[in-house]
Amino acid sequence: MNTYNVDFREGECWYGLCADDGVHFPLTEQSCYSADFSVNRTVNQVCPILISNKGRYIYSDSCFKIEAKDGRLSISTEGAVELIEAGSTLKETFLEAAKEHFAPQRGIPPREFFDTPQYNTWIELRYNQNQEDVLKYAHGLIENGYPAGILMIDDCWQKYYGCWEFEKERFPDPKGMVDELHGLGFKVMLWTCPYVSPDSPEFRELRNKDLLTKTEDGKVSLHEWWDGYSATLDLTNPIAILWYDMKLRSLCDKYGIDGFKFDAGDARFYENDKLSLGMADPNVFSELWAKFGLNYKYNEYRACVGCQGYPLVQRLADKFHSWDEKGMASLVPNTLTQGIMGYAYTCPDMIGGGEYSFFEGEGLQNRLDQELVVRYAQCAALMPMMQFSVAPWRVLSEENAVLCLRAARLHTQYAYYILTLAENAGKTGEPIARYMEYEFPNEGFEKVTDQFMLGDKLLVAPVLKKGQTTREVKLPQGRWAFLGEKMYDGGCTVTVDAPISVLPYFERR
Structure with a gap:
């Protein structure tokens, strides 16, 4: 383990490194901060780069441990760390770092991500995704004045993890549903993840073909995540990648699906996965998961290591329905941190908060903070992207629902400008x-x-x-x-x- 020390210059601030810690940045001489990103245990993007407003930046090819204390940064890693003098301002230094380490690649995400709001069925339907209510939600958007855009059908449209086919009882006519959504003007994305439910035909097939990650003793690794216990595709194995890609391509071919919300893939879920074809560490698995999404123009990620400059949509982690640093207070600093790390195509999570547990149970109208939903919509309106999930017309007063619609229209008013900025990001990384x-x-x-x-x-x-x-x-x-x-x-x-x-x-x- 190598340790590198960097003393703060007078008035120096350091930006970047970890989206989920944006509320603690920039780091200054007075900062007391420590974190270990050798495995990204956060729920958002991490990139081993720090950019100074005094004309220098720190970069490593691998994520590191860091401590800021007593006017000094201490960085520990198995690899090398570079301290590069570049420019004299934050902007000049960023542009030099972007040119050297994450030059933009392969264009930008499709225009629909930027010029209209996005919509996600998660908060409205949660674990009861079904054809009837998906269509009801989409028609409700149009009837209440919202422009058609990208519609994401979230977790539980599928039979189970690894069986990427519509559950027939809840989705009796997927092709008809997608055709109707397309007719309304929506692009349709489906939620997916790199996990496989145990005790399933897919699990047995993949295990027998050695396409799942394993523990040190050679057994298939089953890890706990927010939806239970699952096995994990070995993303270092081209045959596993091909198997997964064929499942998703089939959905596009049969039903006209436009793209996918690639959830999970967090490095922290790979910590027990010791054996894989490529013998990758957890951060590399998370990076490979993100790079897989380059096969699909319509994509969305939340957890990511590296991959700066790629045309990948990067969402902030699920926000609480609150005003504190788990909710509203994090939106601006964390979005700004994403940008300075090299993730230009950002979305500030679902308006009102994407942490679904708040919206469950009786008495929602009494718990719901209508002011928070409105201010969240306004905050997102002039960000690169905005995404609705909870239906404003269902949970808000008529007056406040109108204010959310007004925020959506403000976003579309500046759509051309936002798209121009996205195109610039595709050239410069800005x-x-x-x-x-x-x-x-x-x-x-x-x-x-x-x-x-x-x-x-x-x-x-x-x-x-x-x-x-x-x-x-x-x-x-x-x-x-x-x-x-x-x-x-x-x-x-x-x-x-x-x-x-x-x-x-x-x-x-």
């Missing part, structure tokens, strides 16, 4: 949602993580606290139009009105 420091160096924005830039044109300052009806916004130098109308001179902090009907944002003039 984030779409950017730290203030990225666009405005040396103006005191290095620690600002509750407002952000959408490209270099829009400053977005979502309301992130319950009951707040005004918003303090730190404006950079220049002229800024609030909501496209009232003009402000920058270089100062202003307070603007932000009732629940308003998402504060400014256009650079």
